[in-house]
Amino acid sequence: MSRAPITIRASSFGAIFDCPSRWIAIHVERLHSPSTGRALLGTAVHAGTAVFDTDRVNGVTPSIEASCDAAAQAIERPDREVDWADDKPADAVDIAVSLTSRYATLEASRHEYVAVEARVEALHLTDLDIVLTGTTDRVYRVPDTGELGIADIKTGKTIVRSDGTVDTKGHAAQLGVYELVGQAAIGAPLAAPAQVIGLQTNKTPDKQRIACADIIGAREPLLGDDQHSGLLATAAKIVHGDIEAWGNPRSMMCHEKYCPRFATCFWRR
Secondary structure (H helix, E strand, O other): OOOOOEEEEHHHHHHHHHOHHHHHHHHOOOOOOOEEHHHHHHHHHHHHHHHHHHHHHOOOOOOHHHHHHHHHHHHHOOOOOEEOOOOOHHHHHHHHHHHHHHHHHHHHHHOOEEEEEEEEEEEEEOOOOEEEEEEEEEEEEOOOOOOEEEEEEEEEOOOEOOOOOEOOOOOHHHHHHHHHHHHHHHOOOOOOOEEEEEEEOOOOHHHOOEEEEEEOOOOHHHHOOOOOOOHHHHHHHHHOOOOOOOOOOOOOOOOOOOOOOHHHOOOOO
16 A cells, blocks of 8 residues: 655765664654754855756856855855854865866866756656655766766865865665656766766865766665665655654764754753
8 A cells, every 4th residue: 555655855865874863753743953063054055056057058157256145145145054063164265266266267168068067856766665756966978979978066174185085975866766856857878888977175275175086886676676676665655754764873863953853852861
């Protein structure tokens, strides 16, 4: 018998397996903690770079100034409460503006995009009783073959290593969901490798490295094979309660800033 479907945002998919209890608290029980300065910085960089790339896709000469303004405004006018803790809004603005400018100047021209922030409101997987929703950062075209693939912008202090390569570990499953969402959004197959475009959020420009890396076969862990049921099937069992939503006190997100269930968590011992 089918059950009422549960919606899973593509951007939150990996968090189901990091700490199911935290995911249930936020996305099913609708409990919330304030956003953090780090999360808002990532949002700001996404906003600024999206303005730049949207103009490129639309055949309009992009404005670095307008893109940087969009990044700054995302921090100066947040749409939810923000816990800045030891971070400073002014520092976040400086980093977001600098990274947006560096991306526009150094990285954007390396990619041929056909869609920016391609969104799907509801991709219903009826056999699992879940609905995927979300926005794929970019859909790119491979110049030589014409194949399409998704590109996901990731920010963070360690997303780009000191040797200039992107740390892609742990991102395949989420990018696989973005591939499913992106394919539904544009109505065309995505056969090219998924890409991670890493933007390093350090304060000094010389350490704000930008790099890109491919992830091949991102959908395979989601869909499974003859020996594995796949992460989508496991996620469906967790969110529907077929598997108890355990807590993970070793998660990097196990903190009162990030988890609304932190104070009462059974698993945090």
